[in-house]
Amino acid sequence: MASVKLTNVKKIYGKDTVAVQEFNLDIADKEFIVFVGPSGCGKSTTLRMIAGLEEISEGTVEIDGVVVNDLQPRDRDIAMVFQNYALYPHLSVFENMAFPLRLKKTPQDEVYERVTNAAEILGITEYLTRKPRALSGGQRQRVAIGRAMVRDSKVFLMDEPLSNLDAKLRNQMRAEIIMLRKKIDTTFIYVTHDQTEAMTLGDRIVIMKDGFIQQIGTPTQVFDMPLNLFVAEFIGAPKMNTFKTNLINEGGKYYVTPFGAKIEVTGEKAELLAKKNVYAKQIVLGVRPEHITLADENDPAAIACEIQVNEMMGSELHLHVIVKGGDKLIVRIPTVSLTAEQREKLTYGNKMYITFEGKVMHFFDPETEKNLLY
């Protein structure tokens, strides 16, 4: 249980390959932080610098106010779960979990107590005498988590712990980690490339790209108010539709004019635009697929488009449509809202009309790709 503070952390490989830079982050005690980003964005490198497995080229890492740059991993009082589990093949599950305690020369009674406790929580008591190779992927993952748990360490690091599991198991383990977190109640730093994991697990999310932090915020913040185009497209599945259009101001009201339609900007977004004194300009407009709705042909806000692919997901329908000018959009429609007749029409090659409300739009500068509302 500890706070972690990273100040101006930078990692350089070799002479001039920069993996991470300008990394500043304050992690509060007992917070669950998720680093998320595409591969090669520097998220794992940052985690490994906190763990002490990579040297910190510049800047400082503090755990509980102590600069740990020069400390060995074993002196940092951290626990870590690896992507490929990293279980010791020659040791039984029990000894695997007991390994950190044995190194600290903990008495056998206490070792037994703590290992069996952790095993109980994780539901792996019956496998304690087995060797790791006799376990399934999910069980191995539990052992790896168990080994980290018995340490009672200040910080709990997890490096893509679920990416080696199949989709179904991944969902299950994700739920278990959420429950686990309530039980062990310590500071978590979790690395993933999967935005769903990031959204569901994190108190706060750190979104990274090319070694730079793009945005730090709660799941709601990054979803509702993405700081830039990259975050907007990275968070949310299917990804946000973005396209170039114009923002105009008529009589104190803001309108966007996508593909010949004219839609008024409403609600908080309009207020913010006014506050920021944004005038008419070309922008990149972002609309999430789930915010697009079917429209009436005669509605001035309706956009005509043609269906290219329809994916029936069960509870919802994903439509890939193409609009005049060749832009492609994704539309997500809950199946319950559709009549059988309507559903019939939404197939390949058919024309349809879509629109979206003024309060769900995101505005980005086409040059800087920054959100205009920040």
Added chain:
Amino acid sequence: MERLNALEYLKLSKSQALWYNIKLFFSKIPAWIKSLFVKLWITIKNFFLSLKEGALDIKDTFVKGNWAVKLSFVSFGAGNIYYGQVMRGLLFLLFEVIFIVYTFILPTGGIYWIRKVHWLSKGATVGTVQGAMKYNPVTDTYGWVAGDDSVRVLLYGLLSVFFVIAFFVVWRMQIKQCKINMELHGQGRKIKGAKDDLRSLIDEQFHKTLLTPSLLGIIVFTVLPIIYMVIIAFTNYDAEHDGHANLFSWVGFDNFNAFTDFGAGGLGLALGEMVGWTLMWAFFATFTNYFFGMFIAILINKKGIRFKKLWRTILVMTIAVPQFVSLLYVGQLFSQQGVIGAFLERADLLPQVMVAQNQMSLWSNPVSSKILLVVINLWVGVPYMMLSATGILMNIPADLYESSRVDGANSVQQFMKITLPYMLFVTGPSLLTSFVGNLNNFNIIYLLSGGGPTNTEIGTVGGQQLGHTDLLITFLFKVTTGSGSKYYLASVLGIFVFIFVAFLSLIVYNVMPSTKNEEDYS
């Protein structure tokens, strides 16, 4: 030449593609050689750049340093002690004291030996005092009065030079530490003390702990002797000039020049003979083993062949039985008195050419003994190849074969299109290793033919009869151990072997695919 892009290349027919690749290979050679020199040049340049950087760094340290740091420039370890690293500082100081006492103060110390060697000045002796029989008036007898021993003089001289180099390296090292300490102190960070140093030997600095014994062994028993022997190539060190009774002296490049002299007294022809056969031997020994071993492995691994383990075990026996036993025995089988040799003679199976020259055993004719060596080498070497080929064959993904069968390949096509390319790819680097191993395959040649039969056209080289089957390495052994012990010749031959191997490795590593794209087959 004109490079084709991927799509243009795909248009070529098979023969065109082959021709294109051959042209491409040769057209790349100049660029390749150029890049080699560029690399060399960059390495040299970087070395001098780092020297320059080091000098600047040293200057910087001196300018910024306090009195203790400045003192370290003459008195080692002062900067360490000032910053609390007492143990390190004292060790540095101790080193300096020992160095100064040994080099300058001891009467027979570093300077004494270094001056005695007369480094490389042609004609000068190594050491100055010649041992001799002298009259001893007290006992009224002639007795041996020992002079210098050149071998020892050169060795001590060399060690003293190393010591001087080490002195400067340590000097630089402790200055560097001063700088690190200064910086850490400036940032208010902790400076490591003796306890941290010791503790780090099993952690951060664990590599030092692990490497020290090995590296010490390598330096003392390989690096030093090799440097010494390279130097010997420029002397006339042999049994007559053994250093003790008779000093040896510097001869410049005479020993090398002898090998480029193809005239009557020169060794050029002898070297040519040896190099030619060494290369030929390495080539045949490597590739016959390679293909025959692979062939047998494929036969044994074929689906439906039973007793796989039995066949393998029989072959592996030859690895288990010490080579000199089996080689000496097999060699004797083919001698004139041996079972096979005698049979060949009785059954009149020896070629007429040999009989005409009264060469009654396969070992007495150059050609037949060379062939016999390659054949017996098969017997010795095939099991190794069979084993590694078996391992690799089992690693070839079975679905490759299945999909090729679905695509309509028969077993010959499977071998040509899957097995062979895969094997070649995977074993490429090890082919080089075994080629080099065969270049230096002393045991098999020396125990079987002993280098014989004698090459009468060349005659003696360095007091030793050159044989038709002598490799560089066996002849090196002969001139070293034979009467006359021409150590300087051994040294020159050793340098030739090195140049050879280095050259080959350089080419192979630059040409072979598997050293570059390791991922292709995985």
Added chain:
Amino acid sequence: MKNNNTSLEKKSMSVKTLNAVTNTVIYAFLIVISIVWLIPFIGIVLESLRCESTGQVAYFFPKQIGFDNYVRLFKSDFPKWFLNTLLMGVAVSIFQTGFILSMSYTLSRLRFKGRKTLMNFMLILGMFPGFLTMILIYKVFSDLGLTMEMAPVGLIIVYCASSGMGYYISKGFFDTIPKSLDEAARVDGATRWQVFYKVIMPLSKPIIIYTILMGFMAPWGDYMMARFLIKGNDAGKNVAVGMYDWIKGSGDSLYANYTMFCAAGVCVSIPVTIVFMSLQKYYVEGVTGGAVKG
């Protein structure tokens, strides 16, 4: 339709018979190979039992069988040579394993400044014929009294000292162990030393045994270095040098000692073969691993 079927059937029949024929050919070939490979061993055993003469003869099967040669063998210097070699084998297998493992482990799993340089340096060093070093080493060793009858001790030092340079195969093995195991252990609180002996060593049994095996076998086959340090001293010989002198020695040495040589060959081969065959599995792993890794 029916026609088609029968032609397919025919085809499958012919594939079957073809397969049977090739298999027969392969069996015949393998049997021939086996005989060629076994004959020298059978020959050596038969020769060692031959009593009617001690020299080399032109026939394969002995006329008189007995253990005369073995009796003579144990009255000769051979037991001493055997012990010398055994001593060297044991010592080399211990020390060499230490050197090789520490070197290969360091180069494979620890990252430090100068690692690449060190590897290149050793690669280049290995291109010199190792025998060259013996000239100086002999000089120094003869001053220290480590030649002639003390040659076994000198040889142990020579075999072991530079053995770190032969790190390639075991480095290849260490390279295959996932790096995250080391990292996990270090996070769990282990020093690098503890990582080495608590995590990696227990996983490295095959390569350790392979290295020990190679170390044990080396002195049995070495002639070159041994000859140079032993010179002609009977007490200091290893089996290779001693037995070589029986065969290639001056005068009628071959006539007097040939059958005894064969008996000695049998005596040397049996223990080495037993050790080797019982650990064959590890040897094969080492060889194939090495070949794959290069």
